[in-house]
Amino acid sequence: MTVNLLDFDAEGLAAWFAGRGEKPFRARQVLRWMHRFGEDDFERMTDVAKILRASLASDAEIRGPIPVRDTVAADGTRKWLLDVGADNAVETVFIPEANRGTLCVSSQVGCALECAFCSTGRQGFNRNLTTAEIIGQLWHANRMLGAVKQPGVGDSGERMISNVVLMGMGEPLANYDNVVAALKLMLDDNAYGLSRRRVTVSTAGMVPAMDRLRDEVPVALAVSLHAPTDALRDKLVPLNRKYPLAELMAACRRYLEKAPRDFITFEYVLLADVNDSEADARALLALTRSVPCKFNLIPFNPFPDSGYRRPSAERVRRFQEILMNAEIVATVRKTRGDDIDAACGQLAGQVKDKSRRGVPSRLTFAPKRSAEVSW
Secondary structure, eight states: OOEEEOOOOOHHHHHHHHHHTTTHHHHHHHIIIISSSOOOOOOOTSSSSSHHHHHHHEEEEEEOEEEEEEETTTTTEEEEEEEEEEEEHHHHHEEEOSSSSSEEEOOOEEOOOOOOOOOHHOEEEEEEHHHHHHHHHHHHHHHHHHHOTTTTTOOOOOOOOOOEEESSSSGGGGHHHHHHHHHHHHHOTTTTTOGGGGGGEESOOOHHHHHHHHHHOOOOOEEEEESSSSSHHHHHOOOGGHHHHHHHHHHHHHHTTTTSSSEEEEEEEEEETTTTSSHHHHHHOOOOOOOEEEEEEEEOOTTTOOOOOOOOOHHHHHHHHHHHHOOOEEEOOOOSGGGTTTTTTTTOOOOOOOOOOOOOSSOOOOOOOEEEEEE
């Protein structure tokens, strides 16, 4: 069976090469060609021995997710729909800004957590993405953006993709092993060489996995909070019934012991007349007073039949003001790419649901807007 080398982190690739009687430096060579240079043709790996190139070509491949659609928003946000087989597709979003470029990566086909306000969760769940499918999103984006390194050229200059956030489709910590392998590649100097501070994992609060991540690959952490009380969070984020807020706050404090940043980012989707009152803001301050943190406030991004509304700008401003008056950093996330359904909470892809929730996918492989590019 042909092996997809994108499925290996550095350690796994070294072990695979060792099993073929090859020295460790050969694995590092191929790792650099794959990830730093975006190469998928063994014959073009010019510093790899010719006999090894021929052997790899017969037994291995470098295969990322297949692009189905490439959509560009008016603000420059770019979204790819990537085919991952069996009538499933995931979405990856690149958000360009003046001082950085952020890639939002998916970790599952759909999501099993059923957060009430999330378009992805409405579609049900099919499976976890493989390591190759997760890191393949970064690999593909670098190639499409022309951001791969050139052999023999140093690392000077700005990175087009400077930040990666695992905030796309799925709950990353529910796919722990594959996500961690992908994280290790993102951080590896022979692959993408990103700083731990610039790679963020977002979780709805899977407490045991948060503790494992702290010990194995402590990257920046964002927690999808969305409610200041257990009663409300039980409704909005059903995972709270398993890991209630007291346990989650304790896990956040533990995570900070090894985190690359000295704060946890709490993501908070503001839903009109649900969790956006002044009383909610004050309850949020009480809940998080023992956790060094910043808040990323996200006015709800509507999608069909969501049942929720976006709060007014004044309501958002007042909520933010209460947090900031308590000397808590609170930013309001600028909506990016909403004209191509690429904003936070809008990613849907195509999911062949195995969770039997029976909600049909919102997107298909057929082009739907003139701004889209068919592959």
